[in-house]
Amino acid sequence: MSEFDSFTGALRRRVAERPGHVAVRFCAGGGDERLTYAKLDLAARAVAAAVRTRTAPADRVLLSCAPGTAFLKGFLGCLYAGRVPVPVPPPGSHAPQTQRTAGIARDTGAELLLTDMAEVLSGDGFGASTVLSVQEALRADPAAWTPPLPERQQLAFLQYTSGSTSEPKGVMVHHGALAHNLALMRDSHGWHGGMTWCSWLPAYHDMGLIAMMLAPLYLGGTAVLMPATDVLKRPVSWLRLIDRCGAEISCAPNFAYELCARLGDEQIAGLDLSRWRYACNGAEPVDARTLARFAERFRSAGLKPSALLPGYGLAEATLYVSGTPVHEEPAVFRVDPAALEQGRLAEAGTNTVEVAASGVVRGLDVRIVDPVRLTETAPGVVGEVWIRGQSVAQGYWRRPEETAQTFGGTTAGGDGGFLRTGDLGAFHDGKLVITGRLKEIIIMHGRNLYPHDLEREAQALDPAFDGLPATVFAVRPPGRTDEEIVVTQEVRGRGVPAEDLQALARRARTALARRLGVTVAGLVLLRVGRTRRTTSGKIQRNLMRDLFLRGELEAWHEELDPTLHVGSARPLRTPAATGGARS
Incomplete structure (x- = not known):
């Protein structure tokens, strides 16, 4: 297949265009580590050279790092090497997280574990011979690296699902889907390389990885990162960092906005959020009441209501599916709760429940389909969200039956090739409204x-x-x-x-x-x-x-x-x- 404009190709152009521009900052404990595009590229080439000596093309590399810059060095190094990174959480204190990571390791058949915590992980069932520390990899010769030419359908990385309704599955994100989804976010929101992103989301979380780390690198911007634990302990620390670094973009799930909406006056005193233009909220569904509380709580801090941008996405579509256009306030509809219980979005004046729309769809074919009859529903009628387009992943790793069921949706009229999301929603006034999960209703x-x-x-x-x-x-x-x-x-x-x-x-x-x-x-x-x-x-x-x-x-x-x-x-x-x- 012919070469196309891949993520790694775009990143290498940024390195050539602005080598001295800060690509990544990591802020924690009063520290502020900074990597320019040139330094990040140098690190990625060294890691790639080291990884290539230990693996074969298309091998999976388990990537488990503490919060910091090591993850990006390792992730980019794997892409530079033509290997398949698999982001997983660092080992935690509770057994389910450790069991989840070990299960992913078995599922992927990963040939290598790349980490900045080798002394911890070597005893966790991976075996010392499979572990490579990022620090050791950085000592390899970056000049030994030769650039790969990824093809559109070549597997880029495995993104394991969060497992909210079933056990985690490895979503196969190919290079074409990654490039298409990044371009979709750029074109939908107007993001560009002169912007600053700020995030606490973990690197193994699809929104944290793609929207908050890869998107700024793809566009030539700056990603400012902080540990998630800091935000969970002190939610205001997220907002303080947005203020301090002048970030225009920061995305998070609904619960994070709810935590911040409950902060007291003393905690938010002196806060300036006037430069935060893209407060993206991704959840299934977004809570309209959280949007209102957050907007009101930070109005005095200069936050504009139009900065709140509800959106919808999932790992099986790489990440982004729909979003609220910037400069538009979130669309909130007052609907009849009885009608909603019958599967319809009907606006009413009294006895209503508020539902927030997840924006508009661009660049993808999204249908609302009756999950039993497999017929497309009328506007305002709730059904399963089906998606078709270049951002849709290839399927689930080593799960052919589930891949066929989920990624092979075909309507009663024979229109096929759709991703069946398992999410319920409807189009209302041209906007996508997510109402819940099919498995949980x-x-x-x-x-x-x-x-x-x-x-x-x-x-x-x-x-x-x-x-x-x-x-x-x-x-x-x-x-x-x-x-x-x-x-x-x-x-x-x-x-x-x-x-x-x-x-x-x-x-x-x-x-x-x-x-x-x-x-x-x-x-x-x-x-x-x-x-x-x-x-x-x-x-x-x-x-x-x-x-x-x-x-x-x-x-x-x-x-x-x-x-x-x-x-x-x-x-x-x-x-x-x-x-x-x-x-």
């Missing part, structure tokens, strides 16, 4: 109930729940054909008398059932931090349901319907048996 008495809507209702039930996550899922009691709703809600229960927690759970369960007009079979009060999330912050509802059924949730109190038997390994736990805080 709860159908009760002919009503389509979306877990995220129910979770927001739960969080608003009592001041004790404010700012803490809820999870909603459905379970099927033994011997029953219908499902029941269970809600878990984090609460600060330390030092609270057992009878108060019992009363809180009972009161919240009754109030939620009254609000929803359906029976809530169980409400579980969890300790803070016990809600399971993916690496990108999405709630793992299916995992939470499994933990509930196995009786493995760490709860302060459970208020359960007597018919709700959970976990064959434990007896039915009624309020009388479970009342009180548990350590």
Whole structure:
């Protein structure tokens, strides 16, 4: 195949055009490490030379680095070498993350582990012979490197999904899809090389990698990075860095904006966000109330409402699918909740629920398709989001059946080649509105109930729940054909008398059932931090349901319907048996 304008080709042009321009800054602990395009390129060529001596073309290279510049040196080095990088989280203190990384290593058959933490990882089941430290790789001779000429359909990297509804799968992103998606973001938003990006998102997160690291390098801009842990501990540190570096672009999931919207006046005093023009919010779906709270909270800091840009994307489409045009305020529609439960977006004047649009689609063929009939729906009618275009990935690594099912969508009329996203949405007023996940929707008495809507209702039930996550899922009691709703809600229960927690759970369960007009079979009060999330912050509802059924949730109190038997390994736990805080 003929050569095309790949990401690495574009990056090499930036190196030639502006070698002394700062490509990457990493800010942590008062430090500010800076790499110019020339220095980053030199490092990437050295890593490429080292990687080539240890691997063959198209070999997979597991890439696990602590926050810093080592990841980009390793990732670019793999691309420069014509190898396939596989970003994974660094080993953490909790077992699920370590197990996830080890599982990815087995799934990829990675021939090499490239890391800046070799002394830690050498004992984690990878074997010392498979480990190469980034520092050692940087000692290789960059002059020994020769540039590869990647072809459009050649595999660029494996991006493992977050696993919010199933186990992680390796999305095969080819060079053509990466270049197309980066150009799509550039053209849709008007991004250019004179801009500064600022991000705390992990490098193994698709938004963090592609939108916040590769996009600025593709365009010749500057990426300013910081550790995610800093933001989770002190959310305002993200905004302070945006202010300090004058960043125009910073993207994050909805939950990060919600955290910041709750900051106090003293924390945000003196903050200047007037230069932040692209506050991209990517979630399924974006919470309209979060947009309003964030805009109001930082109005005094100079943030314009038009800077808030809801968008939609997924790893299977490389990243970006739709986004809100800059200079336009987010589109928020007031729709009839009863109509929404029947799968329609119908605007109404009273008794409404607000839904935020995820912008407009450009450069991709996006359809809304009835997931059962496989027919395209009318505007305003909810269906599954199907995508076709050059940004769509090749499929899942070593999963031919799932690749065929997900990437081979064909309508009833025979129109094929679509990615079936599993996301539900509709076009309304020319804009894409995401309403939920197909696998997570709860159908009760002919009503389509979306877990995220129910979770927001739960969080608003009592001041004790404010700012803490809820999870909603459905379970099927033994011997029953219908499902029941269970809600878990984090609460600060330390030092609270057992009878108060019992009363809180009972009161919240009754109030939620009254609000929803359906029976809530169980409400579980969890300790803070016990809600399971993916690496990108999405709630793992299916995992939470499994933990509930196995009786493995760490709860302060459970208020359960007597018919709700959970976990064959434990007896039915009624309020009388479970009342009180548990350590």
